[in-house]
Amino acid sequence: MTVLYYCWSVLFLWRFCLTLDGSRKLQIKEVDICPTDQISWEKASRDVNCTNPDRYQCTPNENLTALLEYCYHQPPTFVEKGFCWIISDSYFTNTYSCSGxxxxxxxxxxxxNELYxxxxxxxxxxxKxxxxxxxxxxxLG
Incomplete structure (x- = not known):
């Protein structure tokens, strides 16, 4: 069981810690709001020209000071309950505990890709x- 857990942890970290290689650029745009439903999420994906609609993301940055939209280079992944999906300044995807x-x-x-x-x-x-x-x-206000 320990070996299985270790392997899962390594795979989990590898999947979430991948960054783009030097030949590809992650185009990130700051937005005022992220899409609020599946239809607007899919439209936003088309508007930013994601080659695969499942790759569109709109998430807070790690400092929670901006909302960023981008076409991510990895397929959608599962985010555990109790966490929000974010992206770091170095383009690592990560989670933020929302239990409070x-x-x-x-x-x-x-x-x-269902963060909406x-x-x-x-x-x-x-x-703040x-x-x-x-x-x-x-x-606010």
Whole structure:
């Protein structure tokens, strides 16, 4: 069982820690809001010319100060319940625990390209660098 867990951990880390090789550029654009449903998610994918609609992503950056849209080089992956999907400044994908949210934290595992289903993972106070669903985060306005 330990060997299986170790192998899964290595595969998990490898999958989430891959970055683009030097020959490819990840085109990232800051947006005011991310799509709020599947239809607008698919439209945004077409608008940014993702070669595969499943590769479109719109996520907060790691500092929670911006929403970024991009066509990711890896297929969608599963994000465990209790976590929001983010991208780091060095283009690593990662997760952020939302267990302290007032509401809206994903209650089941989901695919990374279905983040639109969990709008609380996309609602930020960009000036303070926090999720609005976090009780410690000041509200906007």
């Amino acid at each position: 949210f007032k509401e809206g934290c994903p209650h089941m595992t989901y695919r990374s 289903k969990y709008q609380e993972c996309l609602q930020l106070n960009k000036l 660098g926090c999720y609005l669903a976090d009780p410690k985060c000041p509200s």
